[in-house]
Amino acid sequence: MNNEKAKKVSLFFGVLGVATVLLLHYMVFFWVPTESSMGIVQRIFYIHVPSWWVAFIAFGAVALCSGVYLWLGDDRLDAAAVTAAEGGMIFTSIGLLTGPLWGKIAWGAWWTWEPRLTLALLLWFIYLGYFLVRRSTLNPERGKRLAAVVGIIGVLDIPLIHVSVSWLRSLHPEAVVLNPDGPTLDGSMLATLMVGLLAYTLIFISLFTMRYTTEVLDRATRVQST
């Protein structure tokens, strides 16, 4: 994708994304009814779930691009992987910070070792390791390969972590009656959630395109200047 095309793609998705965000805010604060059992704090759900959605897309992209990078050796795939990893970290952080804000009011605790929260926390650290490995290896090319290895192992560990933690948690019933997922959604809540998912996805695509272009430009200009 050349620079002009990338600029247009980023702008297109960015404008769409921001418009959808504005729609989301309207729906969350003026349209969707307040959930009866959790009250106003349940509205965090409409950004909490989309942030996880985007984080998992991002980490899936990291694993895919890393795997193909190791296979083909194409530097653009590594650029895509590191871009996706950055985005994944941002949206995982959003999920990790908004979850406790919701949980404190809804469940009475800032943190529970609920499978998804635990998985999210571990994913954050796996991808922290991804960045540390890239930066700290003396040979940059080797750093890219090691990061790709960490990215692949990290994503393949997701089902293991989720299955194991879910199994462990099933032995210990939740202290509160409320389902952490929230109640079964009615139409308007589902619609708001879908808009949230769309908004976050569009914003991610826009920023991903810009960041990827920046990364490719950075590598190209660095090669030219050396």
Added chain:
Amino acid sequence: MISLKGVNEFKNNAMAILFLALCFPGMAQAQATASSLGSQSLGRPYWHVFTAYAIAWLLVLLWMVAISRRLGRIEDRVGSAVRD
């Protein structure tokens, strides 16, 4: 020579719109407190909602700023290479 003017324009426009979007929770909270919503008592839950939305957009904004700064560094590098 790589032209980055359009990207910078987008960057500035998007930052402005994002800033407005960030203000929405505050505006909405002011609106919401005027009418009663369920039996939930006002105060702390609203602050949690506002903080959550603010954190979300702040982090997205931070990523955008980081990308912009990186782009700026590349511009400088390209500019100095052309001058040399």
Added chain:
Amino acid sequence: MQEDRGTQVLNYIALVWTVARKDLVLELRTLERLIAMGAFAVLIGVLFQFSIDTSLIRVQTIAPSLIWMTTVFAGILGLGRTYIIENENKALAGVLQSPVALDVIYLGKVVSNFILLLSVVTLILIVFSLFFNLSFPIEIKGWLSLAGVFSLGVLCFVSIMTLLSAVAVNNTMGESIIPVLVFPLLVPVMIHAVTATNRIFANRPFVEIEGNLRMLVAMVLIFLMLGASLFRFAIED
């Protein structure tokens, strides 16, 4: 003349054992890692003894967790140096240039690290049973289950460590990066290993441990396959 499949497998195993034996002989000459890991295990037991208020907590109930945490910390300490010793003496390049496949080198190092860490685990079990007055299973089935859980758990841990400790070679952070990489991946292993060990010490029936053992077997296979496939990307400069 083309070798049949059986001979190929035997040759493969022989090569893996050659690499493992080289590492074990190297370790037996200096005993560096074994002494460090062993001393660490004993001293950690001492620290646990003084950091746990035995009037509030019955140590036997948390002993399996302490044993596994000590195993992990001792493993990080000792196995993190898997490649560093060779790299310091410039021998790693020679090993990598030898006419064996890189997955053979990986599996050989897994075997040697496994034997090393299992020896340390045996020491931990003996020392902790003395320090914390642990009662071991009475029946032979319990002992076999215990051996199975520890072997599988240690093998999972070692297969992850052997792959990721390659990261520490020629790295500005050195071995300090290894815990950041390894600990998140270890969570499912810990969950099943500690749960199974708890149940074995509580003399629960085998059917309650079977599920944990199956998960550990699955994880061993996954991590070994991943390690063997990805090792060459991790070790080559």
